[in-house]
Amino acid sequence: MGGLETGTEPAPYKVVETEKMFRLRRYFPDDPGVDASHIILVPPMMVSANVYDVTEANGAVSVLHERGIIPWVVDFGSPDHEEGGMERTLTDHVVAISRVVDLVRRVVGRDVHLGGYSQGGMFAYQTAAYRRSEGVASLVTFGSPVDITAAMPLGIPANLVVPGVELLGDRFFNNLWIPSWLARTGFQLADPVKTAKSRIDFLRKLHDRDALLPREDQRRFIEQEGWVAWSGPAVAELLRQFVVHNRMVSGGFVIDGDVVSMSDITCPILAFVGETDDIGQPVAVRGIQRAAPDADVYETPVPAGHFGLVVGSTAGRLSWPTSAEWILWRDGRGDRPDAVAPMDASTTVGSGISWANRLSYGVGQVAGASTAVSREIFDAVSSIQRTTVAVAHESVRTVPRLFRLGQIQPSTRISLAKLMSENERRTPHNELFLFENRVLTHEQVNTRIDNVVAGLISCGARPGEHIGVLMDTRPSALVVVAALSRLGAVAVVLASGEDLPEMLKLSDTHAIITDPTHLDEAAEVSDRVLVLGGGSGDSRAIARADGDKIVDMEKIDPELVRVPIWYRRDPGLAGDLAFILFTKTQGRISKWSITNHRFAMSAFGAAAAAGLTNRDTVYCLPPLHHASGLLTTLGATVAGRSRIALSNGVDPETFSFEVRHYGVTVVSYTWSMLADVIRSEDFDPAQLSTVRLFMGSGLASGLWSEIVEAMPKARVLEFFATADGSTILANIGGDKVGSMGRALPETNAVRIAAYDADTEQLKVDAETGFIYEAGAGEVGMLLAHAAQRFESNGPVLRDVFRTHDRWEITGSLFRADADGDLWFVGSAQNLIRSPRGIVYPIPIQEALSKVALIDQVTVYGVGEPGTQVAVAAISLRTGSTSITPTALRVALGEMPSDLRPDLVWVTDEIPLSESFRPISSGFAARGLPRPGAKVWFRDAEGRYRRYTASAAKDIDWSSPTPHAIDRTQN
Structure with missing residues (x-):
């Protein structure tokens, strides 16, 4: 009939601010709180704000206030009784909490502490990350999971749960909501043994009023009063971002259009860990240490389950007094609490709940122990061989791509733009581009593409026309390439530099789309320049735009463009020309024409080899004009429906920050692009724990081995693809460093x-x-x-x-x-034709790249074919000043003597292309290196000796016989 009358009174509070999303309670309003510390407490979405004041003696607000802390509580109300409540998103909650932090700081004039129970603690983490910890003195959380998939409730393996959760989030909760009774039932079912035990204990004590009274307020809260409805969009976003994608750990979740990572948290953190918590399991809670590496993270173990962390006698005796002591310590008003210690995140498998804790918590919990043990056994088996379910799930993802690739005929409609249209129809609100803390969804990107198409039509562009693209790798460049595909035009992807005029001539291109950064360069070589997007020269672009030779496309209103009758969205057929790329070999520019079919081969093949899904965030480092940038990265990412994170440059600090910030799982590269990152003194592999795969082309064997050694949990997927896409090889296994593997299926x-x-x-x-x-x-x-x-x-x-x-x-x-x-x-064009026969440059480069002191290597021939001298130029790593002949002999020892380089010399620097490929043309043009202390020659026995002026006189480079030896040299 409603329970027993306990006679307890709730703690006094005053609602000091009311907004659409929340009411802010200030407890104990009669206490002026002069020089007091302040904490804002956040409830979970499905739990009433009264969770912090359930019992008079042990309630959070009362215990904190007794110890000199002023508590503030965010009350989201019950969404089903609030205007627009059932449309609330997770972002709405985080932005509201951030607003509360600003309100309280303004009132109290100091930074405030932020705390939360269960999902309320997750909100606190997300808010601190969203604010970059500004105004947050510390975080205090109770049973708040971070690495959610590491320990799912009830010990169920994540790879069994996640596919179903993804379906629920995408198809179910976007349109429905969870009533309060269902939230209560779900909480109780999460620990059915304890729920049954509590009810049995209650029934057994019905005759003893005095025995029931101490727990009556708590019982009524759990059984009826403590639950509120849960808005569907908020549930869907929670499931998608933090369960399916686990972005509390990986980073790259989105709040109010901003990319946010837990690594942005720098304030101190205290996490209360329930030793028998089967909802916020210890392993999941301790994930905060990896997710926020720049924060000082502490923990307090509590011998309680999930609810007991914040309500009941244990909470009143341990959780809340320790929280008060922590707050005072962080504010410089006390010592560190005895119960607080640096977090121990050493347990990374299982739930983190020991058998002893389960048994001491109650015999009924042994059932939960068996569930967890089953999960640990499952994890152990999975580490040896993937389960049938996992294989089936991968097949569902991969086989259709390869099947579709195999069905493509010349008349099949397939193109980059069509794939992007298909992705928009499937998941319009999923993120696609991440760049400079901005987020663009599939819907926003496709809208932008359509607007650019309208601008192109306004400027006279037509299907089949060759139009140059000279832009930095940023969202606007990818949009332009996709817009040309949507129009049916041919995107001629250009690289800046002295070869630009020849590229335009070879491709019969008379118009260029550029960004403001490359405007001057484009205007010098073309009479028709269309300027689009941001960059360093926006004002200059506007000033120079005359509407004829230079057109500012940002001024074109797409709504006013009259679309011609001939326009058909995404008209590209497999046999149609889609892109033109260029390669440079021995100083000569070659044009590579890529059809939509060959683009599809690269896109679907690479996506299948990399196992890309919508759970991946691909970090795109290669320039767009390189085949790896256009085909392997952009194409595979679109085919895999993954997110694309774009970078402004490749340097160790930016790389580590953006990988954590965006939640990168796959890194694309070309050539030696990753060398400075991996070899940096500040490189910390632990900060890149989310990366599962490096994929690209041109990776030297030495650097490949360094990556594998530094990050053994990540895999390298090396591709070899001709620029036109006729051949696509992939080293999928990754066990043979330096091999190009085999042809991808269906290519x-x-x-x-x-x-x-x-x-x-x-x-x-x-x-x-x-x-x-x-x-x-x-x-x-x-x-x-x-x-x-x-x-x-x-x-x-x-x-x-x-x-x-x-x-x-x-x-x-x-x-x-x-x-x-x-x-x-x-390449057949790059062979070195020496007097003793053919010398292959790539094996030499690969062998020398494995020497620890060597940074870059390039091998080239000097002289006329038939009399060429094979020369290897090497640059040394920072801190290295010389290399020994012994190191060269060991590095090249497995090669036959006549296939080794004739000369090896150390240069201060080897120039690199935009794709980080070593350039040797300048060295070859200068001829043989001069004799000196940093040059060695190969003697008759295949050993390397110092190349002095006298030695140079004794060597006849045109002779096929072994070189003469300067006997005066040691």
């Missing part, structure tokens, strides 16, 4: 044809007329099966290995090992 099959490098001809079987296939270990020409007749760029041969087959010559030389994995040895 063009590859074979290695026997090749005579001296005559530059494929080797023909005199009897059959077919081409020989190279044997294991034999260097040959890589051929790609030309299944689609409409898109071959390079020379295509027919009747190669059998009648009526078609193979495209890639121009790249490989060898296959005994397992069938492929190893790149160099």
Whole structure:
């Protein structure tokens, strides 16, 4: 009939501020609180704000006030009784709490402490991160999980829960809400044994009023009064961001359009850990130490379950007195509490709840112990071999991509823009671009793309037209490329520099879209320049725009553009030309034409190899004009429906911050892009714990090994792709450092044809007329099966290995090992033709890259073909001044003597391209290095000796015989 009358009175409070989202209570309003410390307490969404005042003697507000702390409580009310309450989002709650912090600080004139129970503590963490800890003296949380998937309630394995949770968040809770009775039931079902035990104890004591009275207020709160409704959008956002994506740990969650990471928290933290808490399990709670590495994190273990952390005798005896002592200590008014110690996050598997704690908590909890043990056994088995469920889930993600790729025909509508349209229809409100703390959803990006298309139409652009794109890798550049795809035009992706005029000529391009940063460069080489997006020169762009030669597209109102009858959204067919890229070999610029089909091959193939999903955030470092930037990164990310985080530059400090801030799980790279990061003195692999994969191309074996050694939990996925996409290889296993792996499924099959490098001809079987296939270990020409007749760029041969087959010559030389994995040895155009025969540059580079002292390596030939001298230029790492001949001999020892470089010399710096590829053309043009203390030559026995002026006189570089030795040298 409502319970027993206990005669207790709630603590006095006054509502000092009322807004749409909350009412702010100030407890004990008659206490002026002069020079007192202040704490703001936040309840979970489904629990009444009265949770901090359930019992008169042990209530949080009373205990805190008795010890000189003024408590403030945020009351969100019951959403089903508030205007617009059922549309509230998680962001609304965090922004409201941040507003409360400002209100209280303004009143009290000092920083305030922020605390919360369960999800209220999660709100406190998120608010502190959102504010970058501004105005927050410390955080105090009670049973608030951070690494949620590390220990799910009831000990259920995360990989069984997350797929269902994702479905609920996307399809169910966006349109429904949770009433208070369901919230109460869910809480009770989370610990059914304890709930049943409590009710049995209550029934057994019905005859004894005095025995029931001490727990009556607590019982009524749990059974009826303490629960409020839960808005559907808030639940959906909670599930999506913090359960499915676990972004409390990984970072990169979104609050009010800003990218937020727990690593932004710098204030001290005290986390109360329930030793028998099966909801906020210890392992999940202790995740805060990894999530906020810049904060001083402390903990207090409490022998209680989830609710007992804040309500009841244990809370009144331990939790709240310790909280008061912590607050006074942090404000310089006392010593550190005895119960507070630096957090111990050593337990990383299981729930973190010991058997002893479970047994001492009650015999009924043994059932929970068995659940947790089952989970730990499951985790152990999963570490040896993935379960059938996990494999099935991966197959559901990967197989359709490969199946769709295999079904593409020349008339199939497929393009970058179409993929982006499909993603918008699936998840319009999911984030797509993260850049400079800004967040753009699929819907916002596609709207921007459509607006740019309208601007292009206004400027006279048409389907099939070649239009240059000269922009930094930022959202506006990706939008432009997608807009050209949506229009059906060809995006000619340009790199700045002296080769720009030749690129325009080769691609028959007469108009350039650029950002303000590259306006001057674009205007010098083109009579038609369209300026779009932000950058360092916005005002200059506006001033120079004349509407004819230079057009400021930001001034075009898309609503006023009349769309012509011919316009069709996303018209691109598989056989249509989509992009033009450029490569430079031996100083010559080559054009690579990429069809929509080859783009799709790269996009779907790379997404499948990397296992990309909407739970991934891909950190895009390569420039857009590089194949890795356009195809492997942008294409794979769109195909995988992942988020794209864009960077302003590659330096160790920015890299570590943005990886944590954005919650990066996959890092894309090219060549030596990651060298300065990995080799920095300040590099801390622990800060990159969210990264599971590095993917890209051109990674030297030495740097590859360093990455694997520094981050053993992350994997390297090295691709090899011709710029036109005819060949896509991937080292998926990652166990053979330096190998390019094999062709991706459903992409063009590859074979290695026997090749005579001296005559530059494929080797023909005199009897059959077919081409020989190279044997294991034999260097040959890589051929790609030309299944689609409409898109071959390079020379295509027919009747190669059998009648009526078609193979495209890639121009790249490989060898296959005994397992069938492929190893790149160099481009046919870049071979060094020495008097003793062919010298392959790539194996030399790979061998020298493994020397610990060496930073960059480039290998080139000097002289005319047939008499070239093989030269290896190396630069040393910071702090290294020299290298020994012994180190060179050991590094090159596995190579035959005649395949080693003739000269090795140390230079102060090796120039790098925009994609961080070492550039050797300048060295080759200068000829042989001068004799000196930092130059070594290969003697007749394959050893390296100092290259002095006298030694140079004794060596005949044109002779195929071994070099003469200067006997005066040691």
